[in-house]
Amino acid sequence: xxxxxxxxxxxxxxxxxxxxxxxxxxxxxxxxxxxxxxxxxxxxxxxxxxxxxxxxxxxxxxxxxxxxxxxxxxxxxxxxxxxxxxxxxxxxxxxxxx
Numbered sequence: 846x847x848x849x850x851x852x853x854x855x856x857x858x859x860x861x862x863x864x865x866x867x868x869x870x871x872x873x874x875x876x877x878x879x880x881x882x883x884x885x886x887x888x889x890x891x892x893x894x895x896x897x898x899x900x901x902x903x904x905x906x907x908x909x910x911x912x913x914x915x916x917x918x919x920x921x922x923x924x925x926x927x928x929x930x931x932x933x934x935x936x937x938x939x940x941x942x943x
Contacts, residue, residue, distance in 0.1 A: 846886055847933045851924075856936055866939060868919060875915040876939065883936075888929045910937060918942055 850857040858864035860880045865873050879898075886892065892900035892913060899914040903922070912920040922937040 846883060846888065847931070848880070848884060849933060849935050851935050851937045856939070868939065872915055872919055872939065875919075876921065879913060879915065879921055880936075883923070883934055888932050889925055889934075912940075912942075914942075915939065 855864060856866075856876070859866055859873055860877055862877070866876065882892075882895075882898075889900070889911065892898055892911075897914070899912075899920075901912060902908065903910045903912055907922075910922050910924050912922050915921055918941060919939055920942045922940055924935040924937055925932060926935065927933045
């Protein structure tokens with residue numbers, strides 16, 4: 846999938862190891878692992894197949910977003926657009942799940 850970042854350059858720089866999230870080294874490392882998974886995936890069905898991601902569609906006013914677990918507290922929020930094979934995933938944010 847093609848990847849784009851919503852937050853400007855911050856999370857893109859974290860993936861490139863030229864910046865940090867400020868949430869700790871473990872979260873930065875897990876974020877980079879998730880980005881490898883996202884870049885290798887054909888579409889979001891690949892994420893549903895990996896139960897450990899706890900990949901789910903969000904509800905309410907965020908129903909166009911999806912989230913996947915980084916750890917018990919933090920989740921990566923993404924949005925999809927387009928159709929395969931030109932599917933685009935927009936990396937929106939890292940958020941506290943609680």
